[in-house]
Amino acid sequence: MGCLEALKPEIILSGSSFREAREYIKKNVREYHEVEPGYKIFDVHIIGVAPLYVGVEGEDLIFPYTKPCHGTFVVKVPGGEEIARLRARKK
């Protein structure tokens, strides 16, 4: 996972589908932003079929992370500058 792994992500949901991850973020995170498939956060791309959501909770980002063999995880990591970049996106 490289950079993301170094941030020691908290795994909120594991072994889910990308749709379940989408629904989880939509229902459980007050501030969420729609991103396009392939949107990059740190060193990982958001994988899935649109719409895909990335949530912001305080100083943390909550987003789906898909691995070919293990399905989609919802992870929470310190967002740093990624939060400002996400909020600054054009709708």
Place this chain on the structure above:
Amino acid sequence: MSEKNTSEKTALILLGCPQVPVQTSMALYLVHGLSQQGIRPVVAGTTAARRLMEVADPGRHYLGEMADLDATIDEITGKVRDFDLCFVFIHNDSGVAYAGTMAYISRARLYALLFGEHAEDLVGEIEFPCEVIAAKAVHNPMPLKRRLDEVMQWAVSKR
């Protein structure tokens, strides 16, 4: 946005998790078929999926360029590279997710190859533009090979 130098057609073969046996054999078959048609295949996948291919073709009679999955997606989203065709191997939800991503980020003509125990169920999950090639193939590649041949019409054109 295409391969830099020539008008040569290229195809990305995006491997899924290699836990279903037919993937490696079908990917090698596809690589061969594309090469026979003058289309240059590039295989991307996890390290394990690529190693299975490389060990099966030690003399590199079939395989050409092999690429890391994340690096390839990085290149496509960064508009550094794209392909004319893209074949995504799918036997689980992650495979659908990767194919959906390719449908969005790449201009390639997309083929979704669905196989494994749940191939028919997964077909219903495909909600993006692509050519679907599906067969319930786990150990025996022939059902999927037949479907691929029908779509690509290689078998017919070779006779």
